[in-house]
Amino acid sequence: MTRATDIICVFRIQLAGTRREVGPFLLAAFVFPAAMYLFTNAVVRGEVAAEQSRVRFLAGSIVFSLSLTSISWLGYLLLENRFTGRLKLFATLPLAPSSYVFGMLVFAIAQSAVSTATLLLVGRAAGIQMGPNFPLLIVVILLTILCLCGLGVIIAARARSFSQGSLLTDTLGAGLIFLAPIYYAPDMMPRGLRVFAQLLPTTFAARAIQTTLAGGRAVGNELLALSLMAIVTLALSFRLMKWRED
Amino acid sequence: MTTAVESLPQIEIAQTTRAQLHEIAVQVRDLVKVYRDGTEANREINLDVRRGEVLAIVGPNGAGKTTFLRQITTELRPTAGAIRVFGVDAVAEPERAKRTMGITPQEAGVFERLTVREHFELFARLKHLSKRAARKAAREAIAELELVAETNKRVGALSGGQRRRILIGLALLGGPPLLVLDEPTTGLDPSSRRAVWDVIRRAVSIGATVILSTHYMEEAERLSDRIGVITAGRLIAFGTLDELLARVERSYRVSYRDPINPLSELKIHYCASFAEAQQHIARELLSEYSIERASLEDVYFTLTGEPFDKDEADG
Numbered sequence: 001m002t003r004a005t006d007i008i009c010v011f012r013i014q015l016a017g018t019r020r021e022v023g024p025f026l027l028a029a030f031v032f033p034a035a036m037y038l039f040t041n042a043v044v045r046g047e048v049a050a051e052q053s054r055v056r057f058l059a060g061s062i063v064f065s066l067s068l069t070s071i072s073w074l075g076y077l078l079l080e081n082r083f084t085g086r087l088k089l090f091a092t093l094p095l096a097p098s099s100y101v102f103g104m105l106v107f108a109i110a111q112s113a114v115s116t117a118t119l120l121l122v123g124r125a126a127g128i129q130m131g132p133n134f135p136l137l138i139v140v141i142l143l144t145i146l147c148l149c150g151l152g153v154i155i156a157a158r159a160r161s162f163s164q165g166s167l168l169t170d171t172l173g174a175g176l177i178f179l180a181p182i183y184y185a186p187d188m189m190p191r192g193l194r195v196f197a198q199l200l201p202t203t204f205a206a207r208a209i210q211t212t213l214a215g216g217r218a219v220g221n222e223l224l225a226l227s228l229m230a231i232v233t234l235a236l237s238f239r240l241m242k243w244r245e246d
Numbered sequence: 247m248t249t250a251v252e253s254l255p256q257i258e259i260a261q262t263t264r265a266q267l268h269e270i271a272v273q274v275r276d277l278v279k280v281y282r283d284g285t286e287a288n289r290e291i292n293l294d295v296r297r298g299e300v301l302a303i304v305g306p307n308g309a310g311k312t313t314f315l316r317q318i319t320t321e322l323r324p325t326a327g328a329i330r331v332f333g334v335d336a337v338a339e340p341e342r343a344k345r346t347m348g349i350t351p352q353e354a355g356v357f358e359r360l361t362v363r364e365h366f367e368l369f370a371r372l373k374h375l376s377k378r379a380a381r382k383a384a385r386e387a388i389a390e391l392e393l394v395a396e397t398n399k400r401v402g403a404l405s406g407g408q409r410r411r412i413l414i415g416l417a418l419l420g421g422p423p424l425l426v427l428d429e430p431t432t433g434l435d436p437s438s439r440r441a442v443w444d445v446i447r448r449a450v451s452i453g454a455t456v457i458l459s460t461h462y463m464e465e466a467e468r469l470s471d472r473i474g475v476i477t478a479g480r481l482i483a484f485g486t487l488d489e490l491l492a493r494v495e496r497s498y499r500v501s502y503r504d505p506i507n508p509l510s511e512l513k514i515h516y517c518a519s520f521a522e523a524q525q526h527i528a529r530e531l532l533s534e535y536s537i538e539r540a541s542l543e544d545v546y547f548t549l550t551g552e553p554f555d556k557d558e559a560d561g
Contacts, residue, residue, distance in 0.1 A: 002374055009371045016368075017359040085355030089416070091321055092349035093372045094341050244340060246282075246323050 006095050010103020014077060015110070025073070029115035033065040034122050040183045051129050052214075058123040058130075059210035060182035063202050065115040066141065067173050070148035071155075074108045075169030078156030083165075091243040101153055101241050108149050109142065116141055123213075131215035140212055140219065143226040144205040148176075150233025157240035176202045201229050270330075271297045271424055271455040272318060277327035279313050279479075287313040289479045291327070295457060295472075297423075300450055302470035303459040304542070306550060310479040311459040312352055315428050318457065319349045331424060348417035352428040352459075356409050358402030362393055365401060365412060366419065373420040387415040390445060407438035414442055418449060425449060427458040431465060443469055463542045473542065477550045490545045498523045499544060502535035516544070 018025060040057045081087045090100050123130060152169060159165025177183075179193070180202040186194055197203055208222035272295040279288040287310045295301050303311045316322040318329055320340035329336040329343075336343035356365065366384030375383055388397055391411045396404060401412060414430055425446070431439040439462075446456055446469060460466050466473050467487060475483040475490075483490055491497060496516035500523050504510040517523040523537045 005371060005374070009368050013357060013360065013364075013368050016364055017357050021359070085351070085353045086357060088321075088351045088354040089356070089369075089413075090372075092319065092344070092347075092351060092354070092417070093369070094345045094374065095372055096341065244320060244323050 003096070003099055006099035007103045007106060010100050011106045014104065014107040025111065029065050029069045029073070029111060030118050032068065033061040033115070033119060036064055036183070037061040037122070054128050055130065055213050056210050057183060058119065058128055059206050059213055062116055062119050062209055063144065063182060063206045064177045065119060066112050066144050066205070067148055067177050067202060069111045069115060070108050070145050071152045071176070072169050072173030073111070074104060074149055075152035075156050075173070076166060078104060078153060079159060079162050079165040079169070082156060083162040097241045097243055098238050101238060104153070105146065105149050109145055112141065112145050130213050133212045133215050133217060136217060136219065137209065137212040140205065140208040140223065140226070143223065143230050144201065146230040147201045147226055147233055150230060150237045153237035154233065154240060157237065176200055180206060182206045201226060269296050270294045271332060272457065273330040274318070275328045277314070277317065277329065278325045279317060279322065280325045286479050288317070291481045293474060293481060293484055295455060297455050298450065298453055299471040300446070300456040300458070300469050301472050301474060302466035303457065303474045303476055304463065304466050304546065305476035309476045311476050312428055314476060315426055315457065315459055319347060319426050320344055321351070346422060346424050348419065348422035348425045350413050350417045350427045350430055354413055356401045356412055359400055361398050361400055362388060362412060363397050366415065369416050370419045375420055383419050387419060390448065391415045392441060407434045410434055411438065411442065414445060418445070421452070423454060425454050425456045427456065429459055429461060432461060439465070463546065467542050475546065475549050483545070483549050487542060490542065491540055494540045494545055494548050497540040499538045499540055500526055500535055501538070502530070502532045505531055505533055508534070
C-alpha cells in the first residue's frame with residue numbers, strides 16, 4: 001500500500017509539473033508522429049499506396065510516438081530531475097529507488113496512452129481500414145513502453161551531464177525509428193544493417209502493432225522478444241537507479 | 247512531534263552504557279571515506295550527537311563537511327566505520343534510518359512548476375503521512391515558514407530565499423526526530439536567515455536533534471549546543487563553544503589602527519589576559535581600540551590555521 005502511494009505521488013509530481021507543458025508534449029507525442037504519417041503517405045502516393053502500407057505507416061507513427069515519449073521525453077525528465085538536484089530531494093525520503101522508477105513509468109504509460117489513442121483517432125479520420133485487436137494491442141504497447149523506458153532510465157542514470165544525456169536520448173529516440181524498417185520495406189536497407197534492424201525493439205513493436213491493428217493475433221514471437229528486452233532493460237535500469245553513491 | 251524512534255531497537259555497544267545510549271541520537275565511530283580517485287574526504291571521525299541538541303559542523307571549503315553529512319543521511323556509503331541513527335545501523339539499513347530524518351541537501355532542487363502547497367502535500371505523502379495528515383502538515387509548514395501568501399504560487403516564481411525555506415520545510419514535514427541540514431542558510435539574506443534560525447529553534451524546542459553544516463560562525467555560535475571543526479577530513483575539535491574557546495591560549499583580542507596612520511588597515515593582537523591586553527594598549531599608545539573575548543572565528547583560526555573567509559560565507 002505504501003509502495004503504491006509512493007508510486008502515485010511520484011506520478012502526480014511529474015503530472016503536475018507537465019500539465020503546464022502541454023505544448024511540447026503534444027509536439028513530441030502527437031504532432032511529430034502524425035506529421036510523419038502524412039509525410040510517408042504523401043511520398044508513396046502514386047506508388048503502391050495500398051491499405052496495408054497505410055496501416056504500416058500508422059503503426060510506425062505509433063511506435064515513433066512511443067519512442068519519443070518513452071526515451072526522449074521521459075529521458076529528458078529523468079535527466080532534469082537528476083541534474084537540477086530534484087533527485088536529491090527524492091533521495092532524502094524513505095522512498096525506494098524502484099518506486100521512483102515505477103512512478104516515472106506510470107507517467108510515461110499515461111502519456112503514451114493519450115498519444116496512441118489520438119493517433120488511432122487520426123487513422124480512423126484518415127479512413128484507414130482497421131479492426132484492431134485491442135487487448136493484444138494494449139499488451140504490445142505496454143511491453144514496448146517498458147522496453148523503451150528502460151533504455152531512457154539507463155541513459156539518464158549513467159549520463160555524465162545533462163547535455164550528454166539529452167543528446168543520447170534524442171538520438172536513440174529518433175534513431176531507433178529510422179534504423180528500423182518501419183516507414184520503408186526491409187529490403188531497401190543495406191544488407192549488414194538489415195540483420196541489425198531486425199533485432200531492434202522498434203522493429204518488433206512496429207510489426208506487432210501493425211498485425212494487431214489489422215485484427216491479427218500472430219504476434220507471439222514479437223511479444224516474446226519485447227518481453228525479454230523489457231526484462232533486461234528494466235532490470236538494468238533498477239540496478240543503476242540508486243540513491244546511495246559509493 | 248510524533249516519532250517512530252520509541253519503537254526502534256536499542257543497541258549494545260561496548261564503552262557505552264544503555265542509559266547513555268538512550269541519550270544518543272547519532273553515533274559515529276571510526277568513519278572513513280575515501281573516494282575512488284583516492285581522495286581521503288573523512289578520516290577516523292568519532293562523535294556522538296545527543297538527543298535534542300544542535301550540532302554545528304564548521305570547516306573550510308573542501309574540508310569534508312558535506313561528505314560527513316552525506317554519510318549520515320545515507321546518501322554516501324562510508325569506506326569504513328559505523329553510523330547509528332537512533333540505534334539503527336545507517337550503513338546497513340539506510341531506508342530505515344532515513345525514516346527518522348528530515349534532510350536538506352546542499353544542492354537540492356525544487357519542482358519549479360509545482361505550487362508551494364503541492365510541494366508540501368505531495369512530499370508529506372511520500373513521508374507516509376495520511377492524506378488528511380499531509381494536508382495539515384502542509385498548512386502548518388507553510389504558516390511556520392511564513393509562506394502563506396505564496397501558498398498557491400508556482401515555486402518557480404519565488405525568490406531563492408523562499409525556495410530554500412521550502413527545502414527546509416520539506417525536511418521538517420512529519421516532525422522527524424533528526425534534522426540534517428547542509429548549509430541551510432547559505433545565500434539567504436539576513437532576515438531570511440533569522441527566519442530559518444527560528445524554525446530550527448522551534449523544531450529543537452519540541453524535541454528534534456539537529457546536525458547542520460555552516461559557513462557562518464555567527465550561526466554556529468547562536469544556534470548550536472556543540473560545534474565540530476572539520477579540516478582536511480579530520481574532526482580536529484568537538485565541544486561546546488566554551489570548551490572550544492578554552493583551547494585558545496590567547497583568548498583576548500585587541501583590534502586597533504596605527505595611531506600615526508589612522509587610515510591604515512585594522513590590526514589585531516591576541517593576548518592571554520585582559521591585563522595583558524591593557525598593557526599592549528598602553529605600550530603602543532593606542533587611542534582607538536577595542537578589546538574582545540575570542541570568538542569561534544578565533545578558535546577556527548587557531549585550529550585550522552586559516553582565517554575565516556567572511557566573503558566566502560556571504561557569497
